[in-house]
Amino acid sequence: MKFRALIFGALTMSAVGLAPAALLAQSLFGPAATVNDSVVTNYEVDQRAKFYKLIRRLGNLEKLALEDLIEDRLKSQAASSIGIEVDQNQLEAGMTEFAARADLKTPEFIKAIASEGVDVHTFRDFVRTGLLWRGVVQARFQGRVQISEAEIDAALGSSGQAGLRVLLSEIIIPVTPQTEEQVRDLANQISEIKSYRDFAEAARQYSASGSRNNDGRLEWLPLTRLPGPLQPVILELKPGEVTAPLELEGAIAVFQMRGIEEVPVKKAAIAAIEYGVLRLPGGRNPETIARAEEIRGNIDTCDDLYGVNFGGPEEALAIEARQPSEIPRGVALELAKLDRHEVSTALTSQDGSQLLFIMMCGRTATVNEEATREDVLNALRNRRLNSYADGYLEQLRADAVIEIK
Structure with a gap:
């Protein structure tokens, strides 16, 4: 009798000890929403929110995660209805492409997210749904999109x-x-x-x-x-x-x-852009900005920059003509806003130690535009396609039975 009592007591204590964990598991894997009888679990929402935090998405991440997972169910169901599938090679290529955005290989990306508590399946499902939806959009609307x-x-x-x-x-x-x-x-x-x-x-x-x-x-x-x-x-x-x-x-x-x-x-496509960049030490401190404004007020053309830099280091000034595709993107963006002999002081060097005094010298036109046609x-x-896709997703949502738990 004593032996049986000990066994009963041990079982009772184990059950009591496991109860909170069991309740937690039940809550974690319980439904956060249903989409046409397909369940979105609390665990999925938690995982997606953690994933969004790692890729630096902002906002109410739990709310965004739930909304996006509901849409993912709609997208997956749409893909299934017309036989769209993603094979292993496509999935691996998609994961590689996504990881590359963080300058990582797929195994490195998976290891990085795992260290923050994000399961690899969360990443796989995220990529797979994107590929499925791309397939749905192309299958349904590609034939309608004819660009002349x-x-x-x-x-x-x-x-x-x-x-x-x-x-x-x-x-x-x-x-x-x-x-x-x-x-x-x-x-x-x-x-x-x-x-x-x-x-x-x-x-x-x-x-x-x-x-x-x-x-x-x-x-x-x-x-x-x-x-x-x-x-x-x-x-x-x-x-x-x-x-x-x-x-x-x-x-x-x-x-x-x-x-x-x-x-x-x-x-009038542009064959070359001539511009000058004068690097002023001090970055964006008030003295350097004031110096830049002084220079702006005292020069009229790019040739005047040579006088400004007279006696200074040669590498501080560069005046050159380049094809648009060869110009660093930041400089190219500033030049796009400038007319001849206008100036920008919005940029600095990568380490912030130099202010870039950028001056537009001139543009040379060409008739060759083939580089940008594609x-x-x-x-x-x-x-x-995105316009068609947005409209179709709204239609799917309107037709679906969605219940938030």
Whole structure:
């Protein structure tokens, strides 16, 4: 009897000891939502939120995670309904592509997220759903998207037809190795802005560009003025939308689309841009900025920079002509906003120790525009596909039975 009592007592104590863990497991793997009878668990929401934190997504991460997982169920169900699948090779390629954004190989990325409590399956599911949805969109809408040569010509502003010009607002935030983490977090927050007013306020508060005095607003710019890699990014924006943070030399930039329109233009692609960069020691300290403003007021042309640098180190001044694709992106962005003999002081060197005094000397036109046709074609196609995809996802959501627990 005593032996039986000890056994009963041990079992009772074990049951009591396991009860909190069991309840936790039940809660963790319980439903956070159902989507057409497909369950989204609390564990998935927790994992996705942790994943978003690691890739520096901002906002209410738990709320975003739940909303995105609900959409993922809709996307997966849509893929299943038309037989879209992702094989192992496609999945591995997608994971490799995503990990490369962090300059990591897939095993390194998996190890990094695992150290922060994110399971590899969370990463795999995230990538797999993206690939499935891409397949759904292409299968349903690819045939509807026909981009004509005339549309590409119009976007490029060639053959005397209508060209595209864009109305942007900008925020250029200086960055140094010491401030990199804080600036990245700030730029990520700005990229989530949804209103013109909030973007304007952020520009006044944080931007180093002269446009901050105008709420970050730029004048109309021909699309072809922008650096080639940036053109597709800008083309995909709708009015009010904001780019992800863009890496520049000594700065991070964020742009907001305010307008896009077609205008009659002459055929004038740019073969080369001549510009000068004078590196002023001191970075963005008040003395260096004051010196830059003094120089700006005392020179008229790029040749005058030689006089400014007279007696100084030769490497401090470079005046050269380059093809647009050869110009560093940050410098190219500043040059896009400048007319001949105008100046920008928004950028610094990578370590923040030098202020870059950038002066536009001149542009040389060419008739060869083939280098950007493929970019514009892909941007126009993706923009149209994204529009179809957004509409289809809204339709799926409207037709679904979704219950938040």
